[in-house]
Amino acid sequence: MPYNTAPLQDTPAAPVAETLNHDAVLLEETVAAVLGLKSLAQAPAKKTSGIFVDGTFGRGGHSRLLLSHLAEDARLLVFDKDPEAIAVANELAASDSRVTVIHDSFATLQARLADLGIEKLTGLMADLGVSSPQIDDGSRGFSFMRDGAVDMRMDTTRGQPVSAWLETVEVDTLADVLYEFGEERHSRRIARAIKEMDSYDSTLKLAEVIKVAHPNWQKGKHPATQSFQAMRIFINNELGDVDSFLEQSLEVVATDGWLAVISFHSLEDRRIKQFLQRHSRGQYPEDQNLPMPPKRPRYFSKPKRIGPSAAEVKGNPRSRSAWLRAAQRTDTPYVLETEG
Structure with missing residues (x-):
């Protein structure tokens, strides 16, 4: 079922001791x-x-x-x-x-x-x-600071990971996504570099390609920040x-x-x-x-x-x-x- 309508008193809960390290903002x-x-x-x-x-x-x-x-x-x-x-x-x-x-x-x-x-x-x-916890778990693919699969889905039980989308997306469409959802001014250049990659199995490799392709690094900000944001926003609607x-x-x-x-x-x-x-x-x-x-x-x-x-x-x-x-x-x- 896609959702539960009552407290799951009889359902064993997954251990969460390592998942609670999150400071709720405001x-x-x-x-x-x-x-x-x-x-x-x-x-x-x-x-x-x-x-x-x-x-x-x-x-x-x-x-x-x-x-x-x-x-x-x-x-x-x-x-x-x-x-x-x-x-x-x-x-x-x-x-x-x-x-x-x-x-x-x-x-x-x-x-x-x-x-x-x-x-x-x-x-x-x-x-x-x-x-x-989502950012700090490299396997989720949200972070360019930890290596993992290029996934970025909020719900890992449904939908398409970013890696699969990158395999088939056209360069122009990818550039539009980077510009619209990441406000990335250099979207065309970065999109071309991403599409020249042999595979999309590593967040660190993807971040490095974006870093090399990016012509204007903002001080104190990783050059892949806006591109990763854009792909995450797009894939999760x-x-x-x-x-x-x-x-x-x-x-x-x-x-x-x-x-x-x-x-x-x-x-x-x-x-x-x-x-x-x-x-x-x-x-x-x-x-x-x-x-x-x-x-x-x-x-x-x-x-x-x-x-x-x-x-x-x-x-x-x-x-x-x-x-x-x-x-x-x-x-x-x-x-x-x-x-x-």
Whole structure:
């Protein structure tokens, strides 16, 4: 089955002792936001009820802290594509009956909620970053600092690894992917060099080819960074999933509920920013033939943006590019003002 609809009490969980080495970014800020608090220091003595979703469980940092503030009758649904993350989530579900584990992309959010008979959520959060265990495991192919297969799939049980895609992709298509999803200015040159490789069995070999082909190294940044990002985003349909997730949030977050999303690069952050701006100030309908057309409802409050503290960046350098954007569902109608 692609997902689980209940805590797997009777299913043996995979050992996870070596998979928990991950510092959740903007941890307290995200949990406070999804609970509608300025900070967790303001958390009421009475714990919060309702239905919440963590769209990217990872190693469960955000979920565990959120659970500590939820009442016994609350529910938390956790999504993740990664089988290793799901193994960790199943262990949590086995010890906490409030948790339901769903092995799937958060882009299936609305359909999975419908399967469970859930219409509205009290809070919805997601951390769009690649987790430290994924980066640090060379066999996953996300890192150009450790050797491994050129895979890069978030879900290793389905889809095509990057290595197989590189075998058949045309040079022009590869260059377009590097430019669009990695914002790589030298995409044509790098694409040609990649396609001249004999095989795609090593991340270090691939990174070295990109390094040699790249004519302009940015100080403090590996020249393969943007190309690896682009291939990972493409093979996992990451931006498409984000767009779908955001649009579905309009349907599933209840009035007065909160949406909180962490991003790590400009392609994601721009989407989240524009989505929240668009739906926090209302829109005119497409039919402009109407005289003085009324605006559509404003779906979210003015969004807030929060970055990591200096202390967090010092303790976890991978947090330095993170941004949290959060907004409350309002459904505030616009009233058309007329002269009179």
